[in-house]
Structures are given as structure tokens and as C-alpha cells.
Amino acid sequence: MKNKFAKRLSSDGCSEADKVIAMIMKLTEMPEVISFAGGLPDGELFPIEEMKKVTQKLLDEDGHNALQYSSTHGIKELREIIAEQIMAEAGVDITADNIMITCGSQQALEFSGRIFLDEGDVVICESPSYLGAITAFQAYGPKFVEVKMDNEGMVMEELEEALKNNPNAKFIYTVPDFQNPTGITLPVERRKKMVELAQKYDVLILEDNPYRNLIFEGDRLPAIKSFDTDDRVIYHGTFSKVFCPGLRIGWVCTSKEFLDQYLLVKQSVDLQTNTMSQKETALYMKMYDLKENVNKIAAVYRRRRDLMLKTIQEEFPSNCSFTHPNGGLFLWVTLPENLDASDVLKKAMEMRVGFVPGIAFYPNGNCRNNFRLNFSSMKDDQIVEGIKRLGEVLKSYQ
Numbered sequence: 001m002k003n004k005f006a007k008r009l010s011s012d013g014c015s016e017a018d019k020v021i022a023m024i025m026k027l028t029e030m031p032e033v034i035s036f037a038g039g040l041p042d043g044e045l046f047p048i049e050e051m052k053k054v055t056q057k058l059l060d061e062d063g064h065n066a067l068q069y070s071s072t073h074g075i076k077e078l079r080e081i082i083a084e085q086i087m088a089e090a091g092v093d094i095t096a097d098n099i100m101i102t103c104g105s106q107q108a109l110e111f112s113g114r115i116f117l118d119e120g121d122v123v124i125c126e127s128p129s130y131l132g133a134i135t136a137f138q139a140y141g142p143k144f145v146e147v148k149m150d151n152e153g154m155v156m157e158e159l160e161e162a163l164k165n166n167p168n169a170k171f172i173y174t175v176p177d178f179q180n181p182t183g184i185t186l187p188v189e190r191r192k193k194m195v196e197l198a199q200k201y202d203v204l205i206l207e208d209n210p211y212r213n214l215i216f217e218g219d220r221l222p223a224i225k226s227f228d229t230d231d232r233v234i235y236h237g238t239f240s241k242v243f244c245p246g247l248r249i250g251w252v253c254t255s256k257e258f259l260d261q262y263l264l265v266k267q268s269v270d271l272q273t274n275t276m277s278q279k280e281t282a283l284y285m286k287m288y289d290l291k292e293n294v295n296k297i298a299a300v301y302r303r304r305r306d307l308m309l310k311t312i313q314e315e316f317p318s319n320c321s322f323t324h325p326n327g328g329l330f331l332w333v334t335l336p337e338n339l340d341a342s343d344v345l346k347k348a349m350e351m352r353v354g355f356v357p358g359i360a361f362y363p364n365g366n367c368r369n370n371f372r373l374n375f376s377s378m379k380d381d382q383i384v385e386g387i388k389r390l391g392e393v394l395k396s397y398q
Helices: 016-028 048-066 076-089 104-116 131-138 156-165 188-200 256-269 275-287 290-315 341-350 380-395
Strands: 099-102 122-127 143-150 171-174 204-208 233-238 250-253 330-334 370-374
Touching: 048 275, 076 099, 076 233, 076 250, 076 275, 099 104, 099 256, 104 131, 104 204, 104 233, 104 250, 104 256, 122 131, 122 156, 143 156, 156 188, 171 188, 188 204, 290 330, 290 380, 341 370, 341 380
Parallel strands: 122 143, 122 171, 171 204, 204 233
Antiparallel strands: 099 250, 233 250, 330 370
């Protein structure tokens, strides 16, 4: 049969990222493997007993509505909770009318690409950047301009240079808190500067913030959107990393002008986000203290981060460097420039341990000597054993 696929799906072959993902999927199917490749929360920390009570109460008292269609916007009660509790705590003064509920924040990313990008448009992003955003945007054929990061996130001088050289850029994409993949957090002054630059060069900012509440020490920083004075920052949020990802509840927070476009796209794609999931999330927030659950999760992840860092320091060669994230799910390892992390992964697979090579996080594929490790989903003994195995692999290159 003649190829009927859309041109945007056509390819001359698998990309490097596709090959990496296929390798990771193969790895996860192998027995006794220790995989630091995923980005999953620990399912044992989900509030199972509480959700049993929430679901039963919901079905008993509001079952007919919970199992019915609902609005494309999302149920108002949940949008009000997000506006008045989550966004207000991030320093963002908005109402429920500025929020649309999505099927996780990944859907918000896809919608943003669909709404703003035409083929050849410029997306300015961190280098490295979140793989899920790269793939969501790539479907619309943009050009990615990567901006160098240091240990405090995107370098503002480099960002301004990118904006000068690309005056028609559509948006800056950033994960400011405990960034995926590096775990780095953007300081307040750089957040303010990013907004100033966006205003100066008349470009939008997509603030993708799934990890903000998973902080291990200190105070949460205000969202980039809290410094937004002219509605150019579009905020993507989610409950997936701090609650129950299977419910698939995320949101877009933006101006009414932009939100109207998101609503049109949402209506055409899936009409609405699951009513039951929305009502369960809202009722949980009324019956229980989400912050208490988040603090419990963060305490576990902090311990696992500490254990992973300690074991890396003991087991990895001294010519490897790594980030020290203050929250989130990931840390980032940089190898000597002569090493290719994809080659290292092949050896690591023989030792039944896995990670994600860094090339998958560079949309232009221009860096190969780093990799991402996840510390949230592995138990303590798996972290120690897995890092020891990786240490052996890395030492074999010396």
C-alpha cells in the first residue's frame, strides 16, 4: 500500500532519540535490571487508602455527575482549587477563568506546539531540555535554538544573544524548578531577567513546572509567571509528580485570549479531561492535606537523592561530574568529552543497569557525553547496587 502518512510523520529513519528510547524499552523488559531511566514517581507512595474513601464518597454523593461528560474548560471546583491554592502559592494572581484542565502537562505541551508553531518557526530552549517537549514540538517542524546552561540554569547573556539572532522566535521553553533532565533550578533574579528579555524582544515564555512542589530544602521560588505583567507567560502545571499520575490531571494557566485557543484545540482533540479524575482530585484536596502528602513524598526522594549522590561520589571515577538537585526526580552526570554515553549504555546493559543518554535531551543532537539518572523510583538497595555497577562500567574506560 502506498504511504498515506502525513508529511510531518515521515522520516528517513529512526532518530538518535528514537534509538535510545527503543534501547531503554528493551532494557526495562530484561529480568533483574536496575533502571534509572524512567521518570516515574514511586507508586508505593500513592495515597491508596485515602483514594478508596474519596472514590466511594464521590460515587455515593455525586456519582451521576462524576460519570457524565463535563465542560472542556474543566470542572470549576478543581480550577478554583488550582487558582486559589497552587497558583496563588506560586505568586500568581489569577482566577479559575484563566485555567483549563488537561490530560497531564504533556497534553498542554502538545497543544502549545499546535497553537503557536508553524514549520520553520524558532523555539528557544534550555540545552539540555525536556525530551517530551522536544518530541511534542518537533511534530510541527520548528527550528530549535539551544541556550547554554550553567549550575543555575539558562545563562541570561546567552539567552539574549539567541533572541537578538532570532527576532521572530515564537517562545522560550523552560523548566525552571529541578529541571528535567539536569535537576537545576533557575534563581529568582534570572526568572525576572527572563521576563524582562521576553518583553524587550516580544516573545512568549512557556513555563513548564511539574516538579515545583517536590523541594527538599529551603523555600519554593515564585513562578516565572508571577513576574509577568503583560500576559506573555503561559504556565503548564500537573498533579502527576505529587499525587496520582494515572488520573492524568494537568492544567494550562494563561490569559483569556490565549486560553480561548487552547479550549478550541482541546474541544477538537478529546472534548474534555476525564470527569471522574477531575472530581476525585478536587474531593481529595477538600478531604485531605495535599501538602502533607507532598512533604512525605519529598522526604523519601530526598533520602534517595542523598544515597545516590553518596554512592556516586564513592563509586564513579573522579573525572565524572554531576549535579546536586534540591528537588525533583533527576540528576545529571557529565563524562569526559571523549566518551559517548550511548556507548556507555551498551556496556551498562550488559551489567543490567540502565539510564538515559544525554543526546536525547538535545534537540540538535550536539552533545553526547552526559546522561540522566532518576532516583525516585528505585529502592535504597537498588540505588547502591545500580550505581556500583555503573561505576564499574565507567572505570573500564580509564
